[in-house]
Amino acid sequence: MEKAFMRRLAEPKLENPIFVQGLPGFGNVGRIAAHLLIKFCDAKPFAELYSPSFPDYVSIDGKGICSLPRYEFYYVPVVKNNLVIMTGEIQPSFDDVVAHYEVCEDVIDFVETLGCHFIVTMGGIPIAEDKAQVYIAATSSRLANEFMEKGAVIYSKGRIVGGTGLTLAIAKERKLDGVSLLGTTTGFRADREAGFLVFKFLMSALGKEIKEGLVENNAPEEQ
Amino acid sequence: MEKAFMRRLAEPKLENPIFVQGLPGFGNVGRIAAHLLIKFCDAKPFAELYSPSFPDYVSIDGKGICSLPRYEFYYVPVVKNNLVIMTGEIQPSFDDVVAHYEVCEDVIDFVETLGCHFIVTMGGIPIAEDKAQVYIAATSSRLANEFMEKGAVIYSKGRIVGGTGLTLAIAKERKLDGVSLLGTTTGFRADREAGFLVFKFLMSALGKEIKEGLVENNAPEEQ
Amino acid sequence: MEKAFMRRLAEPKLENPIFVQGLPGFGNVGRIAAHLLIKFCDAKPFAELYSPSFPDYVSIDGKGICSLPRYEFYYVPVVKNNLVIMTGEIQPSFDDVVAHYEVCEDVIDFVETLGCHFIVTMGGIPIAEDKAQVYIAATSSRLANEFMEKGAVIYSKGRIVGGTGLTLAIAKERKLDGVSLLGTTTGFRADREAGFLVFKFLMSALGKEIKEGLVENNAPEEQ
Amino acid sequence: MEKAFMRRLAEPKLENPIFVQGLPGFGNVGRIAAHLLIKFCDAKPFAELYSPSFPDYVSIDGKGICSLPRYEFYYVPVVKNNLVIMTGEIQPSFDDVVAHYEVCEDVIDFVETLGCHFIVTMGGIPIAEDKAQVYIAATSSRLANEFMEKGAVIYSKGRIVGGTGLTLAIAKERKLDGVSLLGTTTGFRADREAGFLVFKFLMSALGKEIKEGLVENNAPEEQ
Numbered sequence A, B, C, D: 001m002e003k004a005f006m007r008r009l010a011e012p013k014l015e016n017p018i019f020v021q022g023l024p025g026f027g028n029v030g031r032i033a034a035h036l037l038i039k040f041c042d043a044k045p046f047a048e049l050y051s052p053s054f055p056d057y058v059s060i061d062g063k064g065i066c067s068l069p070r071y072e073f074y075y076v077p078v079v080k081n082n083l084v085i086m087t088g089e090i091q092p093s094f095d096d097v098v099a100h101y102e103v104c105e106d107v108i109d110f111v112e113t114l115g116c117h118f119i120v121t122m123g124g125i126p127i128a129e130d131k132a133q134v135y136i137a138a139t140s141s142r143l144a145n146e147f148m149e150k151g152a153v154i155y156s157k158g159r160i161v162g163g164t165g166l167t168l169a170i171a172k173e174r175k176l177d178g179v180s181l182l183g184t185t186t187g188f189r190a191d192r193e194a195g196f197l198v199f200k201f202l203m204s205a206l207g208k209e210i211k212e213g214l215v216e217n218n219a220p221e222e223q
Helices: A026-040 A097-113 A141-149 A163-173 A192-215 B026-041 B097-113 B141-149 B163-173 B192-214 C026-041 C097-113 C141-149 C163-173 C192-214 D026-041 D097-113 D141-149 D163-173 D192-214
Strands: A005-008 A018-022 A044-050 A057-060 A071-076 A083-088 A118-126 A134-138 A159-161 A177-185 B005-008 B018-022 B044-050 B057-060 B071-076 B083-088 B118-126 B134-138 B159-161 B177-185 C005-008 C018-022 C044-050 C057-060 C071-076 C083-088 C118-126 C134-138 C159-161 C177-185 D005-008 D018-022 D044-050 D057-060 D071-076 D083-088 D118-126 D134-138 D159-161 D177-185
Touching: A018 A026, A018 A163, A026 A083, A026 A118, A026 A177, A026 A192, A044 A097, A057 B163, A071 A097, A097 A163, A118 A163, A118 A192, A134 A141, A134 A163, A134 A192, A141 A177, A159 A163, A163 A177, A163 C057, A177 A192, B018 B026, B018 B163, B026 B083, B026 B118, B026 B177, B026 B192, B044 B097, B057 D163, B071 B097, B083 B097, B097 B163, B118 B163, B118 B192, B134 B141, B134 B163, B134 B192, B141 B177, B159 B163, B163 B177, B177 B192, C018 C026, C018 C163, C026 C083, C026 C118, C026 C177, C026 C192, C044 C097, C071 C097, C083 C097, C097 C163, C118 C163, C118 C192, C134 C141, C134 C163, C134 C192, C141 C177, C159 C163, C163 C177, C163 D057, C177 C192, D018 D026, D018 D163, D026 D083, D026 D118, D026 D177, D026 D192, D044 D097, D071 D097, D083 D097, D097 D163, D118 D163, D118 D192, D134 D141, D134 D163, D134 D192, D141 D177, D159 D163, D163 D177, D177 D192
Parallel strands: A018 A083, A018 A118, A118 A177, B018 B083, B018 B118, B118 B177, C018 C083, C018 C118, C118 C177, D018 D083, D018 D118, D118 D177
Antiparallel strands: A005 A044, A044 A071, A057 B159, A071 A083, A134 A177, A159 C057, B005 B044, B044 B071, B057 D159, B071 B083, B134 B177, C005 C044, C044 C071, C071 C083, C134 C177, C159 D057, D005 D044, D044 D071, D071 D083, D134 D177
């Protein structure tokens, strides 16, 4: 494995899907929001990304089975605007900058082949005071304003570290549209409230388009 | 040496061999178990793997001769299920994640050309309390259960760092069968007891198949 | 983005331009001097360099729009000896030495295609005592002496870290002429005075050639 | 400069030359010994190795001229067994293991094209007590014993870090003969005495072969 590779588990038919990504990071906000989304939408796994830049430990599941670190892709089949959701237990090391760029490119390459034109990355931003809020960064000021009207605060003059920012900025280079939804969090420990807030915001923001799919599902369980 | 390379010292005829790996790590458990196995089985060296990702120091032996860091492959010729044993003084740096993946791939590539279909990696896992035990992780729940019946404890929800985990997980990606035998150890210092326990467990687990070869040898000497 | 890439925003006609580079570093002297130069000359952006070796965070502007880290190239159209000015918010990590060489080569490759034969890199050098001074290093002793006569002190037996030194030394390998202008600074914090001093020195040193272009502009604003 | 490159300054005729390397390291012993050898033999520079793995700072000489970090090769033309001497101000970072292997391979590649069959690397080894001594490691026990008879102590069960060890061990892989001469040193500061001891030992060990060239020169100056 000198290069990352994508393993396909299924070949779902997807129409103009929205791509939503939630990885570990500050307060694990992005990953928690992605898990809530997967459960709520009853999303199904259909692809896995492996990379030699992922950490060199393996995880053992409850049955004793080992697995390489990976990003997992899920899909939600609905009538209009299907969802593709990506999450994982890991990110490339923050030291390995080139790996970070490459993996984000691999993700964008893949979702472009699926027909995704809109990207949502979810993450946390650390704040000193405890004020629950969703911040927004976007590929255009039109989009930033649109999400601001939905209740987010523009993350003006900020920085987004790791995959949450890179995936969005690389998407912008490719002329894709997208936003980062950033939940405020006071700590590095898993922050379920912030994750839920980001999830709720995304649900509400994308509400119309995926409503039909969601009503078939039950209420969200907190992870 | 821009890439790893394999130097062959001999071309033993091997039939359906089992591959057993023991590298340095927690308590040096894997390396000690591999050395016990090599001595007990009177295994012969037949190949060496060199890699630019191995540490950049060289070792001098008792006669003043220098050598590059390397993995050493030994074989045990028996009637059925030959053994191929790999050990070494070093692993790639834990910082160089990509190197770790590549070297483990190189190892699997090589043992696949030898006809190996079953992989055993041996290592240590750190525990706080001093309880001698062998834990098991596997490429399938069938195998995990099989070794559990032989006395190992399933390493549920655990993590295995370095080559001990990676080689197994990459083997699984290649559709090979395999297990990790993990001896509990309380320290980072060489833990001969844990190494011996893993060695004994492996002997007993593989007992029938390699019995014929082993009875020709003497009792194991502790390293 | 496995490799750096250059995005062209415009295709200005440039005649025998001088290349001036100012990147972050000690006291941010180089970057501040480059910004003063850009403002003073009313320089226009015409190209951007992106690299997977740049830091893996993205910056959000005042409107909430994200951008990948990049080097920005500006040009000043004047009758003789056009200027090409490069600056950026970042440099590759000081740990990633190979990346540093590659990015500096990419910069030189690009400015050579623009017809640049003379390179000026601007930066800071840390000193204990507070004495404002511009030091000079060059690709030849003739040039070092020439700038010494203009008031700079030869940076004898010194070292220049990062892109400020590498770009100059790689230019020398390519048989290009060039100098480093190094402003003394006592701290790592942005040192506007040192930046202004380097800017003023460069203005005076290159005075004749770019005078015609500069008189069309206003007085410099401090950044 | 994605790869290292060799710049030739001259094309001396060399017959069966011995290659002697002295790089920075413990007590700078190797570099000091190489400089003494260069001065004593009045060796002439004929090649330079540049590498993107060398540190990303540049050095300025007394005239203000910048230079990329490099290894410098000198030759001593004598009737029999010419000498090729390599030294430099730097080594690749100890963190960048792969770079270290590559650069040492580049060095061996080059000196093999020059016809070198015998390699001498010089360096220091840190000791607690202050006892001046030259240790020896070699590519064969015959050579180790030969140099032991000349007064060196076998560096039994030791380790040699960096280029001093790697160049020798890679030479051994290529079936070249060679030795490491290791001067004991108590500190990391430049240890001129240890450097001089290693230089003297090498002079005496190679005495006969290069005598003719050396008598043309003056007494060594300490660097």
